[in-house]
Amino acid sequence: MTQTLAIFYDAYRSLNAKKMFWIVLAISGLVVAGFALVGINEKGLKVLVWQLDTEPFTTELVSAAFFYKWAFLTFGIGIWLGWIATILALVSTAGVFPDLVTSGSIDLLVSKPIGRLRLFLTHYLAGLLFVTLQIAIFCVASFLVIGLRGGVWEPGLFMAVPLIVCFFSYLFCVCVLLGLVTRSAMAALLLTLLFWFGVYGIGAAENALLMFKLAAEQRQTAAVQIEKQPSPRQKPLPPADAPDRGAEAEPAEPKVERPPAEARQTRGPDGESRSLATAHKILYRIKTVLPKTTETVGLLERTLIDLAELPDGAFGQPNRDSAQGKAARQVAETLRERSVAWVVGTSLGFEVLVLALAAFLFCRRDF
Amino acid sequence: MVHASDGPAIDLRYVAKTYRRRVHALRGIEMRVEPGEVFGLLGPNGAGKSTLVKILMTVIRPTRATGTLLGRPIGHKPTLARVGYLPENHRFPPYLTGRQVLEFYAAMACVDRRTRRRRAGELLESVRMGKWANVRVGTYSKGMQQRIGLAQALCHDPRLVLLDEPTDGLDPVGRRETRELLLQLRDQGKTVFLNSHLLGEVERVCDRVAILVQGKVVRQGTIDDLTAHGRRYEIELSGDPAGGLRAAIRAALPCTVEPPAAPPPVAAGGGGAARAPAEKGVLHSGTPVELDGSVVRIGTDDAAEVQPVIDALRSRNLVIRAVRPIRQSLEDFFIEAVSDVSNGHSSGPSRREGGLS
Numbered sequence: 041m042t043q044t045l046a047i048f049y050d051a052y053r054s055l056n057a058k059k060m061f062w063i064v065l066a067i068s069g070l071v072v073a074g075f076a077l078v079g080i081n082e083k084g085l086k087v088l089v090w091q092l093d094t095e096p097f098t099t100e101l102v103s104a105a106f107f108y109k110w111a112f113l114t115f116g117i118g119i120w121l122g123w124i125a126t127i128l129a130l131v132s133t134a135g136v137f138p139d140l141v142t143s144g145s146i147d148l149l150v151s152k153p154i155g156r157l158r159l160f161l162t163h164y165l166a167g168l169l170f171v172t173l174q175i176a177i178f179c180v181a182s183f184l185v186i187g188l189r190g191g192v193w194e195p196g197l198f199m200a201v202p203l204i205v206c207f208f209s210y211l212f213c214v215c216v217l218l219g220l221v222t223r224s225a226m227a228a229l230l231l232t233l234l235f236w237f238g239v240y241g242i243g244a245a246e247n248a249l250l251m252f253k254l255a256a257e258q259r260q261t262a263a264v265q266i267e268k269q270p271s272p273r274q275k276p277l278p279p280a281d282a283p284d285r286g287a288e289a290e291p292a293e294p295k296v297e298r299p300p301a302e303a304r305q306t307r308g309p310d311g312e313s314r315s316l317a318t319a320h321k322i323l324y325r326i327k328t329v330l331p332k333t334t335e336t337v338g339l340l341e342r343t344l345i346d347l348a349e350l351p352d353g354a355f356g357q358p359n360r361d362s363a364q365g366k367a368a369r370q371v372a373e374t375l376r377e378r379s380v381a382w383v384v385g386t387s388l389g390f391e392v393l394v395l396a397l398a399a400f401l402f403c404r405r406d407f
Numbered sequence: 408m409v410h411a412s413d414g415p416a417i418d419l420r421y422v423a424k425t426y427r428r429r430v431h432a433l434r435g436i437e438m439r440v441e442p443g444e445v446f447g448l449l450g451p452n453g454a455g456k457s458t459l460v461k462i463l464m465t466v467i468r469p470t471r472a473t474g475t476l477l478g479r480p481i482g483h484k485p486t487l488a489r490v491g492y493l494p495e496n497h498r499f500p501p502y503l504t505g506r507q508v509l510e511f512y513a514a515m516a517c518v519d520r521r522t523r524r525r526r527a528g529e530l531l532e533s534v535r536m537g538k539w540a541n542v543r544v545g546t547y548s549k550g551m552q553q554r555i556g557l558a559q560a561l562c563h564d565p566r567l568v569l570l571d572e573p574t575d576g577l578d579p580v581g582r583r584e585t586r587e588l589l590l591q592l593r594d595q596g597k598t599v600f601l602n603s604h605l606l607g608e609v610e611r612v613c614d615r616v617a618i619l620v621q622g623k624v625v626r627q628g629t630i631d632d633l634t635a636h637g638r639r640y641e642i643e644l645s646g647d648p649a650g651g652l653r654a655a656i657r658a659a660l661p662c663t664v665e666p667p668a669a670p671p672p673v674a675a676g677g678g679g680a681a682r683a684p685a686e687k688g689v690l691h692s693g694t695p696v697e698l699d700g701s702v703v704r705i706g707t708d709d710a711a712e713v714q715p716v717i718d719a720l721r722s723r724n725l726v727i728r729a730v731r732p733i734r735q736s737l738e739d740f741f742i743e744a745v746s747d748v749s750n751g752h753s754s755g756p757s758r759r760e761g762g763l764s
Contacts, residue, residue, distance in 0.1 A: 046511055
């Protein structure tokens with residue numbers, strides 16, 4: 041325990057010396073202060089004393105509590121912690137392992153009565169300490185702001201701590217492996233960012249393919265329904281003994297709704313739908329073995345807010361009745377249906393594999 | 408600290424390290440370091456000294472290692488709590504102060520908080536770094552870092568201390584203080600394993616040494632034993648060897664001196680007279696003797712055997728300028744040992760100069 045505490049304390053001193061810990065914390069403070077400065081009333085948003093006309097974002101449509109939670113998720117988590125603070129955290133921690141394995145430094149630690157695996161894992165956890173502390177402080181501050189300004193004390197906000205730490209750990213394990221292989225903090229950082237953007241790209245592509253696939257399926261369903269409707273020309277002839285009512289008695293030909301042009305185009309070629317499904321399946325399988333960064337952060341949204349509460353068309357939300365809105369909602373529902381075990385479990389599986397490889401390298405290497 | 412029942416501090420039966428199945432860094436090291444002694448490991452660059460020390464400290468994994476460290480198999484981690492280590496070119500976290508460095512590494516060696524604080528204070532004073540205790544290591548000079556490194560190796564009060572080039576970067580005063588510290592450690596009963604290029608330093612503090620060449624121990628023993636074969640006395644006489652002194656000495660010596668071998672041919676156009684070759688003989692006691700210009704060399708380290716020669720020279724009224732006991736330096740011995748292995752024959756300085764044994 042003495043050794044573990046010593047490594048944690050040393051990690052804190054290291055981060056403290058780099059100043060980055062305090063810089064990130066200060067920016068977090070500014071972000072939370074930003075929440076506190078923005079209010080919402082029946083006219084719209086109010087920043088300090090300035091009233092903004094932000095209809096439909098008014099208290100008539102959304103509650104103050106919902107607004108603050110939405111702002112916390114969108115800006116606090118989605119933009120600040122999910123992107124900017126993560127990059128800053130990677131910058132701060134990318135050097136942990138390259139510095140550790142530097143000749144002359146590692147000798148002093150490996151020669152102590154501590155196993156290499158324990159040394160590796162303790163340093164790994166010490167790296168995560170940075171993010172944990174940052175997120176915990178941010179969440180406490182946000183909890184207070186949402187409570188005081190929005191009037192709702194939402195303990196669900198603290199789910200952000202494990203989820204964002206989890207999300208960061210997917211990237212940090214890659215950074216650790218690359219740091220051990222390249223022994224360069226800069227190379228590890230750049231390659232990790234590249235990996236992250238790659239994973240993000242695959243995720244985005246999978247979502248896009250999912251949307252295209254669902255849209256194609258919708259079109260195909262519509263086309264099939266039209267096919268099943270009897271054509272007026274194929275209408276069966278009346279029986280011969282039927283009384284001839286004459287042309288006047290002939291009821292008006294029922295008005296057949298013509299399929300839209302886009303549906304007509306997909307009539308028959310369900311190959312398009314199949315190829316989209318195949319492409320999506322491939323991408324989905326690739327995504328399954330990779331860490332799901334966006335989805336992991338998105339789990340917080342499931343806990344905190346219901347998207348249906350969002351005012352229609354507000355802040356870029358597609359109109360629910362439009363075709364785009366329907367498809368987007370269907371995609372969102374499909375994504376929300378994906379289990380936590382799939383999102384976090386498979387990502388943690390990836391992390392365990394990468395960490396195992398990194399630990400193997402660390403434990404077997406001659407320094 | 409040292410008990411009669413204690414086994415050897417380091418007992419290596421066979422240690423080998425091969426990189427990528429091709430490069431043989433260590434080829435079966437066999438070595439024994441007794442508790443309470445200062446042991447020096449010498450060798451040219453690339454001999455495998457640091458590799459051996461790193462294997463003992465589990466920094467490098469051996470290809471094969473049979474032996475013990477403080478009675479436990481090599482690689483036994485808990486044993487390292489009783490071993491201090493100063494690596495070559497060590498690098499401390501630059502954001503820590505000298506005191507924090509000592510406390511951190513003491514904590515890593517499982518020393519409790521109170522003890523490590525007390526030890527850190529004591530050690531900082533003993534390496535004369537008390538004034539700089541609360542200054543960041545990143546601002547230290549090389550010598551100051553070396554002093555902190557030495558203190559770090561001792562911060563958990565180890566029984567065995569392995570030091571890889573401990574005087575590297577130190578000024579003469581620092582070197583002297585380090586030597587004194589090593590001797591203090593020996594007096595405290597600790598075992599010191601010293602890996603150094605500085606043969607003079609090793610010669611002054613080490614009880615025993617081993618010479619490592621091309622991954623093998625080629626010589627091992629006390630410095631006295633290892634340098635014994637080159638010991639002799641030299642008697643320097645006053646006079647001109649070319650002016651009859653040589654003949655007078657030859658006549659005075661109580662032995663038969665063999666005529667010199669044919670002088671080497673003088674290079675055409677070469678200036679200056681050729682130096683006469685040394686004449687060799689054997690005293691009645693069987694001790695070899697050599698006449699080289701105005702110097703008589705007697706191949707013994709026993710002063711009693713020299714007295715008849717002095718008497719004989721004085722009886723002929725020859726003027727003795729100096730009588731010197733000559734001992735082969737560790738450096739001479741080292742170079743000879745290294746040359747033997749590298750060239751497969753001796754080209755050591757003592758032999759080139761016509762050594763007596």
